[in-house]
Amino acid sequence: MAMADTIRVNPIECTGHGVCAELLPELISLDEWGYPLIDPRPVPPALDRDARRAVAACPALALKLTRSEKAQPVRNSAGSFSPGGTHPPGPPLGRTPPEPPDN
Numbered sequence: 360m361a362m363a364d365t366i367r368v369n370p371i372e373c374t375g376h377g378v379c380a381e382l383l384p385e386l387i388s389l390d391e392w393g394y395p396l397i398d399p400r401p402v403p404p405a406l407d408r409d410a411r412r413a414v415a416a417c418p419a420l421a422l423k424l425t426r427s428e429k430a431q432p433v434r435n436s437a438g439s440f441s442p443g444g445t446h447p448p449g450p451p452l453g454r455t456p457p458e459p460p461d462n
């Protein structure tokens with residue numbers, strides 16, 4: 360399974376310096392108070408270096424790169440793909456799966 364880094368901000372530690380958005384505008388913008396809005400998608404390989412630079416430059420040590428498994432499409436028993444995850448989807452909400460037959 361592929362691994363990917365995602366940027367996370369600790370909102371308690373963040374002091375709104377905005378350095379991160381200057382260094383990585385492709386994935387970080389600032390809200391009206393100057394606090395970062397982080398793109399939750401995995402960091403593209405082309406931006407990996409800039410993402411590490413933004414994490415290192417944060418004066419409050421509030422930015423982190425977290426490694427996670429990249430969601431892969433999964434084929435279910437009906438042959439269609441679910442958009443991600445590591446196992447086939449369960450029954451629709453509000454429905455219970457059928458009981459296995461007694462032997």
Ligand code: SF4
Binds near residue numbers: 380
């Ligand atoms: S550089 Fe760090 S402290 Fe400044 S806005 Fe970004 S995450 Fe917050």
